[in-house]
Amino acid sequence: MPSTKGRATGDLACGERPRDPDVAALTDLYELTMAASYVAHGLDRPATFELFVRRLPAERAFLVACGIEPALEHLEHLRFSPGTLAYLEGLRLFERAFLDRLAALRFTGDVWAVAEGEVCFAGEPLLRATGPLVEVQVLETFLLACVGFETMVASKAARVALACAGRPFVDFSARRDHGPGAALAAARAAYVGGASATSNVLAGMRHGIPLEGTMAHSYVMSFPTETDAFRAFARDFPARSTLLIDTYDTVEGARIAARVADEVAADGIRVQAVRLDSGDLLALSREVRRVLDAAGHPEIRILASGDLDEHAIARLVREGAAIDGFGVGTRLGTSADAPSLPVVYKLVEDASGPKAKLAPGKRSLPGPKQVHRATTRDGSLHDVLALADEPAPPGTRPLLARVIAGGRRTSPPAALEEARERRAANVAGLPARLRSLEPVDPPFEPEVSEALAALAARAAGAAGTGRR
Amino acid sequence: MPSTKGRATGDLACGERPRDPDVAALTDLYELTMAASYVAHGLDRPATFELFVRRLPAERAFLVACGIEPALEHLEHLRFSPGTLAYLEGLRLFERAFLDRLAALRFTGDVWAVAEGEVCFAGEPLLRATGPLVEVQVLETFLLACVGFETMVASKAARVALACAGRPFVDFSARRDHGPGAALAAARAAYVGGASATSNVLAGMRHGIPLEGTMAHSYVMSFPTETDAFRAFARDFPARSTLLIDTYDTVEGARIAARVADEVAADGIRVQAVRLDSGDLLALSREVRRVLDAAGHPEIRILASGDLDEHAIARLVREGAAIDGFGVGTRLGTSADAPSLPVVYKLVEDASGPKAKLAPGKRSLPGPKQVHRATTRDGSLHDVLALADEPAPPGTRPLLARVIAGGRRTSPPAALEEARERRAANVAGLPARLRSLEPVDPPFEPEVSEALAALAARAAGAAGTGRR
Numbered sequence A, B: 001m002p003s004t005k006g007r008a009t010g011d012l013a014c015g016e017r018p019r020d021p022d023v024a025a026l027t028d029l030y031e032l033t034m035a036a037s038y039v040a041h042g043l044d045r046p047a048t049f050e051l052f053v054r055r056l057p058a059e060r061a062f063l064v065a066c067g068i069e070p071a072l073e074h075l076e077h078l079r080f081s082p083g084t085l086a087y088l089e090g091l092r093l094f095e096r097a098f099l100d101r102l103a104a105l106r107f108t109g110d111v112w113a114v115a116e117g118e119v120c121f122a123g124e125p126l127l128r129a130t131g132p133l134v135e136v137q138v139l140e141t142f143l144l145a146c147v148g149f150e151t152m153v154a155s156k157a158a159r160v161a162l163a164c165a166g167r168p169f170v171d172f173s174a175r176r177d178h179g180p181g182a183a184l185a186a187a188r189a190a191y192v193g194g195a196s197a198t199s200n201v202l203a204g205m206r207h208g209i210p211l212e213g214t215m216a217h218s219y220v221m222s223f224p225t226e227t228d229a230f231r232a233f234a235r236d237f238p239a240r241s242t243l244l245i246d247t248y249d250t251v252e253g254a255r256i257a258a259r260v261a262d263e264v265a266a267d268g269i270r271v272q273a274v275r276l277d278s279g280d281l282l283a284l285s286r287e288v289r290r291v292l293d294a295a296g297h298p299e300i301r302i303l304a305s306g307d308l309d310e311h312a313i314a315r316l317v318r319e320g321a322a323i324d325g326f327g328v329g330t331r332l333g334t335s336a337d338a339p340s341l342p343v344v345y346k347l348v349e350d351a352s353g354p355k356a357k358l359a360p361g362k363r364s365l366p367g368p369k370q371v372h373r374a375t376t377r378d379g380s381l382h383d384v385l386a387l388a389d390e391p392a393p394p395g396t397r398p399l400l401a402r403v404i405a406g407g408r409r410t411s412p413p414a415a416l417e418e419a420r421e422r423r424a425a426n427v428a429g430l431p432a433r434l435r436s437l438e439p440v441d442p443p444f445e446p447e448v449s450e451a452l453a454a455l456a457a458r459a460a461g462a463a464g465t466g467r468r
Helices: A029-040 A068-076 A082-090 A096-104 A133-138 A140-164 A180-193 A201-207 A217-221 A226-236 A250-265 A281-294 A310-318 A416-428 A450-461 B029-040 B068-076 B082-090 B096-104 B133-138 B140-164 B180-193 B201-207 B217-221 B226-236 B250-265 B281-294 B310-318 B416-428 B450-461
Strands: A046-053 A110-114 A127-132 A169-171 A241-244 A271-276 A301-304 A325-328 A343-350 A369-375 A381-387 A400-405 B046-053 B110-114 B127-132 B169-171 B241-244 B271-276 B301-304 B325-328 B343-350 B369-375 B381-387 B400-405
Touching: A029 A096, A029 A133, A029 B201, A029 B217, A029 B226, A046 A133, A046 A140, A068 A110, A068 A127, A068 A140, A068 A400, A082 A096, A082 B201, A127 A133, A127 A140, A133 A140, A140 A169, A140 A180, A140 A310, A140 A325, A140 A343, A140 A416, A140 B180, A169 A180, A180 A201, A180 A416, A180 B140, A180 B180, A201 B029, A201 B082, A217 A226, A217 A241, A217 B029, A217 B343, A226 A241, A226 A250, A226 B029, A241 A250, A250 A271, A250 A281, A271 A281, A281 A301, A281 A310, A343 B217, A381 A450, B029 B096, B029 B133, B046 B133, B046 B140, B068 B110, B068 B127, B068 B140, B068 B400, B082 B096, B127 B133, B127 B140, B133 B140, B140 B169, B140 B180, B140 B310, B140 B325, B140 B343, B140 B416, B169 B180, B180 B201, B180 B416, B217 B226, B217 B241, B226 B241, B226 B250, B241 B250, B250 B271, B250 B281, B271 B281, B281 B301, B281 B310, B381 B450
Parallel strands: A169 A325, A241 A271, A271 A301, A301 A325, B169 B325, B241 B271, B271 B301, B301 B325
Antiparallel strands: A046 A127, A046 A343, A110 A127, A110 A400, A369 A381, B046 B127, B046 B343, B110 B127, B110 B400, B369 B381
16 A cells, blocks of 8 residues: 655645635525625625534534635635626626625635634534625535535544544545545545545645555456566555455465565565455454465555445454454545534624524524633543633633634644644543444533523524524 | 526536646546556556446436536546646656656547436446546546436436426535535536526536525524515515525414515515425415415415425425425435445456456446347336447447547537436336335346347356456
8 A cells, every 4th residue: 555645736734726716606596695685785794603513413422623724715715706797697686786796705804713623512613704794694605515524524534533443544435425526625534534544646635645545456357367466566566565355365365465575575575565345354354364474474464445434444343353454435435324414604693783593403592602622631521602702711722713814814724734633632532432433322512601591591582583 | 586597607518617737636546556557567558447336225216327528528638737747756656657658648538428317227337438548547536426426416316306296496405515516516416317406606607507596594684574684685686586484483474475575566576485494394385375375475486495305305295285396405415315326437348358347246247338228108118238339129229329539529518408308308208116216126127138148157257357
């Protein structure tokens, strides 16, 4: 498995470069019609929206925040292109004054956000945007799609990492992700969530993620014999070769890999690993380990892939499979058991004051908020969801920081490595019950501060509250 | 619900323009290491790969082919950019000769493919690519992600269309799709599959899909009263307004909508529709219908949205809900019950002859293939999977056509409307059992021609066959 640290051509932690010039149009039509109406009625005044996940899927005890950096890059570069403006004009829906507002539109507001890799829970804001209503409104669709998707995959990856119990795993999802764009973002999120590498070359190039890869069965079949194929690959990629040994007979494939390893060792070449991709991975891995050890190759690692997820990996690890690393694809990149998060972006304050929704199951809390987290040495975790202007309770740290002020980043984008390390430290520090792969009941919930609870109670009794 | 036919800035049916110059790097690393090895060992000779879906998810009786046009555009424009080549060189994995081969690489081969909107089944090739092994190998990851995703969404949308039984439905999925790129492709595939419109502005602009949109609850809450909000919207978007009536109390919202409709009618403005987004849609729709009719507004349509899928819609339709159209989001754009298809891209022939895989559950058939379809007036359907050079059985039509010859399109990309109409005609012509929303047992299977079966039997006894 050739592993190599990528050199990024652009900024390591940023979204999709080069940007599509029309990406501001990746928005729901109603964001624009509402915005036009706000302009017409003098309502384009400061407002605050918060992005959060309403509730967690059954098998998610926590979220890993991700997709924040690409979202911030989107905000920072928000422009309606001449092509988009011409298209919108052609729709004959919008007044000239509104099109002019869009043509001049830049994001001029403030954003507070949690850092990528931070562990979060349902109801906790991942991002809070304040600015003129039109600016914060037209961003909704992109922010939800971007932060929702990457947070979903990073959270799934963190579970896979827990299952791996220290063994590395590689993102192999590109071919089954939801199109090429999703593949690029999934690799990024999987890396933050705990993957050690990706097979996706563009993700390596754009995000500086280490690349790994092996060979396909068609490669083995393209040579007259398995021995020829292994010999060719070992010599072509010296000291980095992972040989796929299940094309014909896995155990015989292991014997051939060992013989080829002996043969190329004379030239100073080392076979790094073998990969299993089918059959009973537990039994085969043990048998292959015996074959390799008996042939004098205890240093050749065994990798496994094929329809794996955190549960399959946890079972293999628990039962003592002789597997040193995993390739995880479809179920990681599509978050197969929960392929969406109920992520929402809600108005919490406008020029008329705090706003909230009261409908059963869709309740939200009014006002701009902060999350204060206390962790203790015994691993307990306590979050307080408070109004943004409340003082921090002693012994806590705030999860949201101001990352954009007046439309400009307050500091350069963080390196993706930092997010990955933050996730590792945060997940390791979670109480044991939240690190379980089984559904957690009751789910973790932040405490609501007294001031926030009081404001919510007042809002519930006031006008200006609605269903969602 | 303002509905408007988009003017595309580019070509209607084509993929993502402007293209990312580095998109050729959206490939798994092993495609490149294998390709390098093929070049080194003189194996860069003509080969044929076929893309197909191994088996259908439980709740898919058929597939709707989609994502073919963006895939062909990718092939036609395949280039490894200077940036990608510099990155690959920096990996220190590849010889100069291979990097030079990549720098000069263009797709020079032939592609046969089914038309978008065609109904297909498991095991039937959606696309067949023939060309020098390196060219067809490096395409694998992109083709699978592109065709697999859009086919998955178009197939889901076709089920939603069946459930709607003639009522229109709109793609509302953008915010919950797997990132912005997935949102753009999902809108395209949903339209082919049967959506009448999308809320996604960029999809309208790029693909000429009609746009629809309503308003959010936050819009209603941004005005002092619901009446103010409805009045403003109706006047701002005359004759195209859909009023969201469930922000406070749905039935009262309907009364207010009717009063606003009376009021603006004096100025020649017509309220087009109301939308329900929560609660018991069956009971509320009937009550709202009564309210609107009693107020003299039988012309105001009722639209519904909120966690809908084909089963929820079929139930509403069956039970006589007074709903004229649906908005369908998350479950459509993520194909929530089956968020991936087991789509594969398999070597079927190379310079040494036909190739096949024999592993249980992963069996594939050797040789380049064609699908011949016979449909009868009584609605029965019969597909024959045959070798590409076999004569067509009488009374059949071939599903695959040559769309790229020597690296060039044989005809301009088809308009998306054509694909949509083809899907409609094809699905309408299916046997009733395949139009059911319930799992179909046994699934439809193509007949295998005698010549193909004989070749497969010979391949099973020969060397050069492998696990997958």
